[in-house]
Amino acid sequence: xxxTKRRNDNANQPRVKRNTRAGQSASxxxxxxxxxxxxxxxxxxxLQTPASSLVTLxxxxxxxxxxxxxxxxxxxxxxxLAGFQNSAQVTLYLQDSVSEADGEEISNDLLxxxxxxxxxxxxPSQALDEFGASSGLEDLLTEMTANPLPGAIxxxxxxxxxxxxxxxxxxxxxxxxxxxxxxDSLWLQRLAAISNLVxxxxxxxAVIVILGLFFVVGNTIKLAIENRKAEILVIKLVGGSDxxxxxxxxxxGLLYGLGGGVxxxxxxxxxxxxxxSNLEVLMRLYESDFQLRGFGLxxxxxxxxxxxxxxxxxxxxxxxxxxxxxNP
Amino acid sequence: xxxxxxxxxxYADGQEALSDISFEVSRGEFAFIxxxxxxxxxxxxxxxxxxxxxxxxxxxxxxxxxxxxxxxQIARHRRQIGTVFQNHQLLHDRSVYDNxxxxxxxxxxQPNDAARRVRAALDKVGLLNKEKSFPDALSxxxxxxxxxxxxxxxxxxxxxxxxxxxxxxxxLSAEVMKxxxxxxxxxxxxxxxxxxxxxxERLNCRTIVLExxxxxxxxxxxxxx
Numbered sequence: 125x126x127x128t129k130r131r132n133d134n135a136n137q138p139r140v141k142r143n144t145r146a147g148q149s150a151s152x153x154x155x156x157x158x159x160x161x162x163x164x165x166x167x168x169x170x171l172q173t174p175a176s177s178l179v180t181l182x183x184x185x186x187x188x189x190x191x192x193x194x195x196x197x198x199x200x201x202x203x204x205l206a207g208f209q210n211s212a213q214v215t216l217y218l219q220d221s222v223s224e225a226d227g228e229e230i231s232n233d234l235l236x237x238x239x240x241x242x243x244x245x246x247x248p249s250q251a252l253d254e255f256g257a258s259s260g261l262e263d264l265l266t267e268m269t270a271n272p273l274p275g276a277i278x279x280x281x282x283x284x285x286x287x288x289x290x291x292x293x294x295x296x297x298x299x300x301x302x303x304x305x306x307x308d309s310l311w312l313q314r315l316a317a318i319s320n321l322v323x324x325x326x327x328x329x330a331v332i333v334i335l336g337l338f339f340v341v342g343n344t345i346k347l348a349i350e351n352r353k354a355e356i357l358v359i360k361l362v363g364g365s366d367x368x369x370x371x372x373x374x375x376x377g378l379l380y381g382l383g384g385g386v387x388x389x390x391x392x393x394x395x396x397x398x399x400x401s402n403l404e405v406l407m408r409l410y411e412s413d414f415q416l417r418g419f420g421l422x423x424x425x426x427x428x429x430x431x432x433x434x435x436x437x438x439x440x441x442x443x444x445x446x447x448x449x450x451n452p
Numbered sequence: 453x454x455x456x457x458x459x460x461x462x463y464a465d466g467q468e469a470l471s472d473i474s475f476e477v478s479r480g481e482f483a484f485i486x487x488x489x490x491x492x493x494x495x496x497x498x499x500x501x502x503x504x505x506x507x508x509x510x511x512x513x514x515x516x517x518x519x520x521x522x523x524x525q526i527a528r529h530r531r532q533i534g535t536v537f538q539n540h541q542l543l544h545d546r547s548v549y550d551n552x553x554x555x556x557x558x559x560x561x562q563p564n565d566a567a568r569r570v571r572a573a574l575d576k577v578g579l580l581n582k583e584k585s586f587p588d589a590l591s592x593x594x595x596x597x598x599x600x601x602x603x604x605x606x607x608x609x610x611x612x613x614x615x616x617x618x619x620x621x622x623x624l625s626a627e628v629m630k631x632x633x634x635x636x637x638x639x640x641x642x643x644x645x646x647x648x649x650x651x652x653e654r655l656n657c658r659t660i661v662l663e664x665x666x667x668x669x670x671x672x673x674x675x676x677x
Contacts, residue, residue: 157563358541358543359558363528363533364554452501
């Protein structure tokens with residue numbers, strides 16, 4: 125308060141010594157106002173050249189969209205897998221010598237293990253009935269003199285990850301009464317491996333895209349700096365630092381990143397809607413009501429924040445490099 | 453305040469723009485630099501602004517050794533110097549007000565404080581009614597006065613001026629010199645490159661005469677009668 129008053133008193137008087145440390149006399153609110161003005165100025169400059177700004181915005185959006193779609197589809201695949209994973213089953217085919225009573229007992233023993241969620245015994249005759257019912261070959265089967273099917277224990281592991289299921293299968297194989305252990309979720313594991321591959325591709329693509337964005341935004345900023353070379357020169361002549369001169373360009377980069385991110389989330393909505401109408405037909409054939417989900421609020425925010433971060437950082441690197449090269 | 457000690461400036465092509473210049477200008481001193489075009493006046497001002505660095509000799513301005521300065525030091529150094537450029541160096545997409553406010557914005561002044569200083573500076577050069585105009589709408593003389601307002605708005609400790617009255621009529625020239633003298637009276641060090649012989653004669657200031665990059669004469673003001 126005192127300092128302000130003193131400055132007011134001699135505002136019109138020339139004075140030799142004064143502190144010229146930047147930012148010292150401006151309050152936080154003033155700084156926010158200043159930045160808001162620079163941001164508005166950067167935005168209005170983008171609007172002055174709507175066509176080229178829009179092209180850059182679309183390039184940024186499409187670049188963000190590609191890995192985002194891949195991650196999105198993969199998370200859909202993962203959730204689809206999760207639905208099936210609860211039904212992961214391991215079937216123990218028992219030796220022919222094991223009686224029904226022994227089979228029941230083994231099944232009950234297995235239930236006490238905490239890595240097994242559920243287990244039930246299927247006797248050879250039950251198995252034959254089920255097979256007959258599901259295959260429609262009952263008549264044929266009644267003519268058979270001996271039952272070729274072994275007794276079996278069907279169990280659901282409590283941990284359905286492929287590592288845990290494999291380990292469980294390995295342990296159960298050691299039981300003397302067990303003939304063959306069959307994991308019914310092998311196809312599930314294959315699908316999970318594919319899902320992992322897709323997400324690995326997504327990560328590589330994301331890295332490539334970020335590098336590409338650095339190039340696109342950096343080049344756009346470079347052109348903008350070329351166009352405002354005279355202005356930067358004047359700013360430097362009256363004592364503006366490189367960082368001061370870079371500020372408007374940082375906002376330009378930030379706006380490209382933000383706008384590109386928002387556009388990318390809108391585009392993915394359109395893409396998913398297109399997929400869903402086709403998927404619905406397919407899924408109806410499979411009697412499923414599965415639908416592709418959008419990115420969700422968090423993922424959308426993540427895309428926008430990622431875009432803004434890349435835009436700002438690319439602008440920072442480009443502008444400091446090119447502004448440093450401009451000298452009176 | 454400004455001290456040249458055997459300073460020479462040679463360009464890459466071997467041409468010597470300044471050779472072995474030594475002089476000192478102290479606080480509150482008003483000195484003209486004069487000489488034909490090509491005598492080295494602009495080079496001398498460029499050295500003080502750290503636009504160029506001396507090839508040899510030592511140059512200290514405002515306590516800063518200009519032989520060795522970092523980029524950030526240069527920016528800080530220039531904030532202490534008000535410069536009137538021969539070609540004005542105004543921003544053509546900003547209003548007169550914003551042009552004059554630029555040094556204050558760079559230093560991070562409060563908007564209210566800055567507004568008062570900008571209006572005071574514009575008032576001094578008689579352009580208060582043009583604060584919303586853009587430089588392109590102004591005459592050469594008016595643009596020059598905007599440049600002068602921008603040079604003094606930050607109340608620098610050194611004012612450099614390259615032909616500040618080149619586009620001004622005698623009455624306005626006298627007005628500008630009066631502003632400069634006001635700053636001189638509060639201890640600002642002024643170095644003005646000019647070849648307006650009549651003006652220099654009338655103001656009776658110290659005059660440094662350059663010729664072909666050499667210091668030809670360093671005339672002290674005549675004793676007042």
